[in-house]
Amino acid sequence: MQSRSSGYTLLIGFILVIVLLALAALAIPRLWHPAEEAERTIREGIDARLHPTPTVRPNPTTIIRQIQNLSRLETASYTVEKVITAESGQDALAFLFGDRLLFVAHGRVIAGVDLGKIQEGDITVTDDDRVIVVLPPPEIFVVTLDNEKSYVYDRDTGLFGMNPDLxxxxxxxxxxEILKAALEDGILELAEENARAYLERLITAFGFREVVFVTATPVPTPSVLPVTVIPLTPTP
Known part of the structure; x- marks a missing residue:
């Protein structure tokens, strides 16, 4: 019995030794793994210094194409309500031929920069990664009335005085009047400011460090045509 017990003990000890050796064999690669990672990191860092990856930035022609694709960049919008009095035939015979109306106008003005006007010579890339842009001047794109919100508030017509064109x-x-108000409130300046901010974000996204803007000759402001009307301030 004692001999058999000794045999079991030796067998169990032998199995434990095999298990310990197997665990040790699995642990060795894990112990060496951090060292290998550190060595690979150092090797990659040295290789990056000796063989740096060149930074590829678009040339001016590519930048122009990207910008021109934006076409008419709308960067400012202005809405306002105006009350207009229009009249005709307001003389001694106004009760016969006179016509007078009160018109409530709700309008909108949209301004921006026409980027389709940028030419190849308008963008320059310097050696220190700056981009110089000759930006087209801001201009008015749209002046329109909202027909759903604009209406004739009151009209006083003489016996024979209905003016179909009034x-x-x-x-x-x-x-x-709406255009004039928008210009006085600085819609063109706001349009240019917003256009510069937008293009600066676009160009610096290509990897350039700075964008310098030069504004081209301003577009003439639309003239106000003479009409027989009297603008009024809306009553509260």
């Missing part, structure tokens, strides 16, 4: 004239005058 409302049209009032609408034209309203557009001119």
């Amino acid at each position: 409302e049209t004239e009032a609408r034209q005058a309203a557009e001119e």
